[in-house]
Amino acid sequence: MPALTRRPEPLTSPAAATVFTMVLTQGPVSRVEIAKRTGLSSAAVTKAARPFIEAGYLEEMEATEHTGPGAGRPASPLAIRPEREYFIGVKITDDGLIGVLTDLRAQVLETDHRPLADARVESVLADLAALVAGLRARRPEYGERCHHLGLSISGDVDHDTGMVRYSPFLGWRQVPLATYAAQATGLVVTIENDVKALTAAEQWFGEGIGLSHFALVTIGIGIGCGLVIDGRVVVGAHGVAGEIGHIPVGGEAPPCHCGGHGCVEAIAGTGPLLAAVRAATNRPGMTIDEAIQAAHDGDERAREVFARAGHAIGLAMAAMANLFGPARIVVTGDVAGLASYGLLEGQLRQTFAGQAFGAAAGCEVVLRPRTFEHWARGAAAIAIKTLFTLRER
Structure with missing residues (x-):
């Protein structure tokens, strides 16, 4: 369905x-x-x-x-007329819900955050229903003219059927989230992978306006990529196009949660990156903020770990640019990912320039910080885009 x-x-x-x-x-x-x-x-x-x-x-x-x-x-x-219709977007993370209510232009009018009691599907749905009801109740016109809910979540998501096939950070498999969320909230629901949702928001309302070919790369817990080719967000036959986080660049090590080895995400994702800094510095209790600070303070062991991460991401970005030829690559991420970016950037750009083929090396690479509210706005943008475009898939 x-x-x-x-x-x-x-x-x-x-x-x-x-x-x-x-x-x-x-x-x-x-x-x-x-x-x-x-x-x-x-x-x-x-x-x-x-x-x-x-x-x-x-x-x-x-x-x-x-x-x-x-x-x-x-x-x-x-x-x-932006007030003609309102939309709610919710980014589902492993420990919370970030919700926004937007107008027709995806301008954020209201926000709400709600921690998750646990990751069980029924518990998340109860928290989602409460968040949505709270946003719609803030003004009478929201309740009257807000009928669409967009949800974004990391992992393997089937937009057409509303199924979360696999979300590693929540531990969900084969969850018909759109159907469940529609029953819980009474709204028309669309779901999408969080990176593809953010890409759609950039395409219609951000860095991608007017560009027929561009890419979005996200750095943080995972390493993600959204692609727009000939004006369309690319999903592929199985809905997982753009997963540069699982391009193998590290040989047989380290192992990745996806079951593969040497994936970009297994090297440059926040968790593996922190583990590598802890091992290199012999500080097992180090936090990601402390790891970043140690590198900024000149600890060469920590800096080498961040440089390796930048190299891995640069290789993946170059492979993507060689294959698809975007005019622009927008790099963004979560708080830890963006804090890490300053340590990754030099090696990332050097590797990208050295590995990108021919004119692809001239692709514009820009950093654009995005908060969790921007990710939730991406979910709202998916609801807007799905409502106002003819079927592309």
């Missing part, structure tokens, strides 16, 4: 999806400009936009430009 079955009535054709998406992600924009960018005729743009205007999703602004040089009819830009 698909995780989402409802769509707005105006979304009836590829042209409608194209027009609405352009206004949502790049507006306000005139019909003339939409036609120029998309290749649609002016009549087709007007036909596609009209139902959205009538349904209250779009509005015509005052005329600010002309359709041609000299005398001409002023063009009225189309703009989103």
Whole structure:
């Protein structure tokens, strides 16, 4: 059963999806400009936009430009009415829920955090239902116009069926999360892998606007990657495309939780990285913050561990760039991952530049810090994107 079955009535054709998406992600924009960018005729743009205007999703602004040089009819830009509909996004971690309520542009209006009592599915669902109800109750209009919930979770997630096939940090296997969450909250639910959800948010509302090819790499507990090729988030036949954290770069060691050996994640993920620093410095009780500080203070043993992690990530990023040729790679992560990045960056960039082939070495690599609320916003963006695009899979 698909995780989402409802769509707005105006979304009836590829042209409608194209027009609405352009206004949502790049507006306000005139019909003339939409036609120029998309290749649609002016009549087709007007036909596609009209139902959205009538349904209250779009509005015509005052005329600010002309359709041609000299005398001409002023063009009225189309703009989103962001308050027309609200969305909730929740990032599920191994120990908590981070929730946001957004408008149609994925602008965060409300936030909430809720620790998990435990990782049992029924317990997480109870906490999720309470969080969602609390967010919707903050304003009457939220309860009236918020009907969609996006969930993001690390691991192997089937967006189409709403199934969490495997989430290593929660220990879940074959959990029909979308169905359970819909029953618990009464909302229409979409779920996605957390990295792919964040990638979708960057595509529509962040660093990826206007780019047909870009990648997002996340550093933290795991090493993840989201890919956008020809304007679409790549999922692959099995839904696990972009898992650069499980590219083997370390030979037969160390072992990875996935069952493989030498994976990037087994070298550069927060847990393995900390374990390696503890072993190198003979400080078994060291925290990740202390490991980072030791490296910053010049402990060469700690610095070598971080450099190895940067080398592993750089190799994986170069392999990805050689295969897919993104115009930009956005690097982000959790708090520990971003704190580590300054120690990883030099070796990461050096390895990437040395291993990337030809013009791929010129790919722009940018660091963009993202909080857990941004990850939850990614979940909301998935709900928005799924609602307002025709089926891509």
